[in-house]
Amino acid sequence: MAIEQIKIGYDNFCYVIYCPIHKKAAIVDPGFDAIKSLRFISANDFILEYIILTHYHNDHSAETKYLKKVAPSSKIVASKEDGKKLPIKPEIFVCDKSQLKVGNILLSFLLTPGHTPGGICIIVDEKAILTGDTLFIGDCGRTDLLGGNLAQMYASLHEKIMALPDELVVYPGHNYDKKPFDSLGNQKRTNKTLKAKTLKEFSTIP
Numbered sequence: 001m002a003i004e005q006i007k008i009g010y011d012n013f014c015y016v017i018y019c020p021i022h023k024k025a026a027i028v029d030p031g032f033d034a035i036k037s038l039r040f041i042s043a044n045d046f047i048l049e050y051i052i053l054t055h056y057h058n059d060h061s062a063e064t065k066y067l068k069k070v071a072p073s074s075k076i077v078a079s080k081e082d083g084k085k086l087p088i089k090p091e092i093f094v095c096d097k098s099q100l101k102v103g104n105i106l107l108s109f110l111l112t113p114g115h116t117p118g119g120i121c122i123i124v125d126e127k128a129i130l131t132g133d134t135l136f137i138g139d140c141g142r143t144d145l146l147g148g149n150l151a152q153m154y155a156s157l158h159e160k161i162m163a164l165p166d167e168l169v170v171y172p173g174h175n176y177d178k179k180p181f182d183s184l185g186n187q188k189r190t191n192k193t194l195k196a197k198t199l200k201e202f203s204t205i206p
């Protein structure tokens, strides 16, 4: 899998998605310690093409400006809804079903509001999904912060994430479980937020 999972800050994950053939890379959610992902990129002689933000929260985006300064040709990618809340303007706005290529690696985007109005998930080569603060291993993102919406989160999880193949590997935005990643099939069977059958049931999950 052409994905490097990097622990940053207190319990956040940042990701580098890369194409080893074309030597291109994208960084996802550089909230802290951007130097860690830059080190991985330079050790492999990759070119940073995209800085992708799953949502606008500071712990996922704070080092975007620094990365843009280090790699001025890279393009910042976010949804329209969350992109306008960032301190630095994205060059590429993605919506549901948008696609981008990092060398040979295909990125497909899903708009998954609920934690924020413009949260996105990124499907990588139909093998993995980076879920930001939409889906964690064993839980989902908070809906009680500014711009959060419980009904939207339920719809994002149950209409979009649940419809995806079990074989996808889920890479979350935070390290909240013993496992740093898991198959979507196992999460469908065990994650209380995906097991809820109705919005009412979902709304009573502690």
Ligand SMILES: [Fe+2]
Binding pocket: 055, 057, 115, 133
């Ligand atoms: Fe967040």
